[in-house]
Amino acid sequence: MSKSKQPNQSKDQLKDLWPGQSVELLKALHIVTRDGALNADSRRKLKQVLHLVQVLRPSLDRLFEETAAVRLADLGAGKSYLGFILYDLIFASKPDAAVIAIEARGPLMEAAENLARLSGFDRMTFVSGNIGEVSLDGKIDMVTALHACDTATDDAINFALRHKARVVALVPCCQAEVSRQLEDQSRHPLHQLWRHPIQRREFASNLTNVIRALYLEANGYKVRVTELVGLEHSLKNELILAERHQLSNAQARGELIALLDKLPARPALVADFPAG
Ligand SMILES: C[S@@+](CC[C@H](N)C(=O)[O-])C[C@H]1O[C@@H](n2cnc3c(N)ncnc32)[C@H](O)[C@@H]1O
Numbered sequence: 583m584s585k586s587k588q589p590n591q592s593k594d595q596l597k598d599l600w601p602g603q604s605v606e607l608l609k610a611l612h613i614v615t616r617d618g619a620l621n622a623d624s625r626r627k628l629k630q631v632l633h634l635v636q637v638l639r640p641s642l643d644r645l646f647e648e649t650a651a652v653r654l655a656d657l658g659a660g661k662s663y664l665g666f667i668l669y670d671l672i673f674a675s676k677p678d679a680a681v682i683a684i685e686a687r688g689p690l691m692e693a694a695e696n697l698a699r700l701s702g703f704d705r706m707t708f709v710s711g712n713i714g715e716v717s718l719d720g721k722i723d724m725v726t727a728l729h730a731c732d733t734a735t736d737d738a739i740n741f742a743l744r745h746k747a748r749v750v751a752l753v754p755c756c757q758a759e760v761s762r763q764l765e766d767q768s769r770h771p772l773h774q775l776w777r778h779p780i781q782r783r784e785f786a787s788n789l790t791n792v793i794r795a796l797y798l799e800a801n802g803y804k805v806r807v808t809e810l811v812g813l814e815h816s817l818k819n820e821l822i823l824a825e826r827h828q829l830s831n832a833q834a835r836g837e838l839i840a841l842l843d844k845l846p847a848r849p850a851l852v853a854d855f856p857a858g
Pocket of ligand 1 (some may be wrong): 657658661684712713714731734737
């Protein structure tokens with residue numbers, strides 16, 4: 583394949599991915615180069631974010647049916663790819679709705695704020711801070727956390743509960759907390775399940791996500807756990823999508839307590855749960 587053909591092919595790939603999106607925005611986010619090229623990494627990232635936006639759309643539509651003033655918080659936002667694309671495709675045409683990005687790395691929030699100003703995205707705000715410590719004024723209808731590292735996904739769950747979010751969409755990232763706890767459990771009768779580090783990481787990741795989903799259920803959410811897109815990020819490809827329909831769920835709470843009782847590890851997310 584000759585290099586000179588790549589930009590046009592990339593433009594076609596872009597049209598396939600999502601017709602009508604702002605190529606200028608994607609250039610500013612460095613997803614697409616100035617001449618319209620899209621490398622494999624960017625394509626994968628963009629495909630994942632666009633697919634996530636599509637998956638989130640029905641939940642967002644339901645929120646917009648109830649109020650025009652939907653507020654979405656994207657946590658561990660990084661460069662705010664997800665927030666920008668959600669805004670460009672959905673929020674820009676909703677004059678009362680807002681996107682708030684929260685990210686620990688201040689310079690990323692400053693850069694994103696500049697880009698939002700240049701793009702005229704005046705209902706996007708950026709907060710530099712720790713998810714576990716930020717409390718926003720007013721309601722938050724929806725929380726997203728795409729690949730928020732390790733326990734930052736748990737901080738996102740607690741943030742959602744603190745702000746009474748109706749919808750929570752999590753794509754968890756790497757897992758270290760439970761993996762460390764399992765490492766100390768070398769005498770447990772089931773220790774073969776986590777003896778080898780690579781298997782321990784995957785097992786810990788699974789266990790953590792099972793607990794996260796059940797914890798959300800116990801807090802009154804209806805939870806769906808699905809694959810996000812493709813297999814290229816096998817350990818980072820699980821989507822936990824939760825919509826709140828009641829204040830709490832005693833049966834799920836009971837199941838979680840019973841499960842935790844059998845487990846040799848306990849993430850801080852459920853530290854306060856009673857022993858079974
Ligand atoms: C792997 S990046 C993902 C960024 C973005 N969501 C995306 O998918 O492109 C994880 C981001 O979460 C941020 N982060 C991790 N823990 C955090 C915390 N407790 N509070 C705020 N941000 C956090 C990191 O600084 C990093 O930018």
